[in-house]
Amino acid sequence: MASSPPRILIAASGTGGHLFPAIAVAQQLPDCKIEWLGTANRMETSLVPDDYPLNIIPVEGFQQKLSPKTLKIITGFITSIFKTQKLIKEHNIDAVFTTGGYIAAPAILAARLQKIPAVIHESNYIPGKVTKFLSRWCDVVALGFAGTSQYLPQTETVHVSTPVRSQFLAPQALDLNIPDDAIVILVTGGSQGAVSVNRLVRESAPAWFDLGAYIVHLTGENDPDADSLKHPNYISMPFSNNMAGLLQRANLAISRSGAGAITELAFTGTPAVLIPYPYAAEDHQSYNAKELADAGAAVVFKQSELTAAILQEQVSEYLRSPELLQEMGHKAKNLAITNSAERLAKIVRKLITNN
Template identity: 30%
Template sequence: MSQVSRHYVLAAGGTGGHLIPAFALAAELDRRGHHVALITDERGAAIPGKPDFLPAHVLPPGRIAGKNPVNWLKGARGILDGRQMALRLFDSFEPSAVVGFGGYPAMPTLLAATAAKIPTVLHEQNAVLGRVNRYFAGKVDAIATSCEEVDRLDPRHAGKVTLVGNPVRSEVLTLRDEPFPDFTEDSLFRILVTGGSQGARVLSQVVPDGLAMLPPALRSRLQVIQQCRPEDIEAVRERYASHGIPAELATYFEDMDERLASAHLFIGRAGASTIAELTAVGRPAILIPLPIATDDHQAANTREIVSAGGARSIRQEGFTGATLAKQIQAMAQHPETLANAAHAAWNCGYPNAARDLADLVESFGAAPIMDVIRMDRKVAPANGNEALAREPAL
């Protein structure tokens, strides 16, 4: 059996929100026997989780922001330099399509792709179309969305939109078929709190005191796992100790998937990857959207899961200990209430997002027949995976 191998270029900004779905798509395309290259910035090239097979090409910074004309000139120069670098990569790699995941490194790559007349696909992770994706929405061949309703998406482009969901890490997706952890009137009540790199401080300030306000019967069963900023962790530890609440604190958890699997309730921000993982696994949540998020997209991200009954959203200006305690009590006062919320969150998930996005990407473009590399598949033992011969990396 032979497999036609194509080349694809993925372009994503250097944050987990852009790169996690890019990595998931890369893994799916690689599994299908294709070759994939990543264009990103310095942060993206160093972010944990990048597949070993995926070469990363770093573009110069090219962000036009602020009011200083000097910064505009520097940003424009970075974009033009990045466009030329991307064109050189296309000359040697000959991609069948280019996929943009948003973020400023995607801009010069997509400019190069449109100039070279290479098929292009956008993937939008949030419920608000990002700035770079808005700019290219009318120029690309397809737009893949993660939500049924996406703000700032021009209705004129509706014909090129496909709802696929937001791909998540494979280790998270394997938890989808696991049952919600047992939660009874006598069991531990495990709460997972994370805030990411931005805004974790408000969680550190509010969550310990809010948990201390819970009724004694609920408070006595608490088991808290919380991610904190390094500069906050000792103060948070002292606060939990003063309340007599057992809490495991760290600045980073390598086994976050296992922590999510055992959690009964999540408290944290509403980034696109967070929402995708909560709905993939089926975990109820109390979400505090980041108020400075561009176009308030984190608040928009909460719409579907909140409407379905899988989460509650609290604006940061109203996020107090008393408000948090009230919402937790409403969700956990009866075991079935929390389990029902978990099921509602699960129903909002898109477990086939990586597959569906890969199908969409594969539908655009094909390398000329003289450039097609046919590769023999070898059947791997036991697990059914396939080993593929590979051409040298770029």
């Protein structure tokens, strides 16, 4: 009689930084039965249901200060632990894999209660609160950056980098009206967009057009001035489902520095001007950006210190120096670990086999 397939619960919610690596790992486990743990009204509700059953729990992030909502958050958290535990029992889950964030907490605690293995992947250089507090209850703590281990001194860790979407594994066609020999600047603020960066780019863009550059600008959904710039060399859209194709084509990226963005820039060998999101928890985007900057693959600017004039001149300098951009691209590519998703899938399989 054939044995039943391994059953895995993946807990990933919220932003592309949590979801895309988790999806990449899931794609490396085609023979496994996967259940997905998420929350309502987040990205997973549109990205996950077509491929994996999505189970919603009422967990929310804890606030810094007590408020009338605190009791509701605590109640939702406790409810989420027991709902997840019930899910593990009903589906005979063999292991839990999570990419962190507040949804990881009930997933790890439920796995602990059910005495099944749990794996957490921390993509940011500075680990999040859940990773810091609950990683000791995980069987494996996998890291996007090797240096993150210093912040988890009592935890055994393994450096695997951060998985990228499957589209990054092969060249992608780009259906945009851009000449093959044109220099392309890609501007992206991550899955949420970056209105402040968008403004700086639009002020700087005329100088770059004068140098013959094309700009592909992913503005996000919340920019009131998204349609304000018109130019034959300017292509604007809220987001793109072909980030791999855009990064593969781009000669330079202007980007936030979430862990996913850093990994994708390295994977495609795309030099970058990085503007870390200033309100990220514990300024973790600045630490992420430092990895590329220290390797000579990017330049980093604090948003509070960056003006349109500074950005215009820095990018113009790069546009005049294609050899420098090429060298930066090589340095970025040297940082890439191309089999991160396979490594994580192998870790999960091994834990199930040994459990």
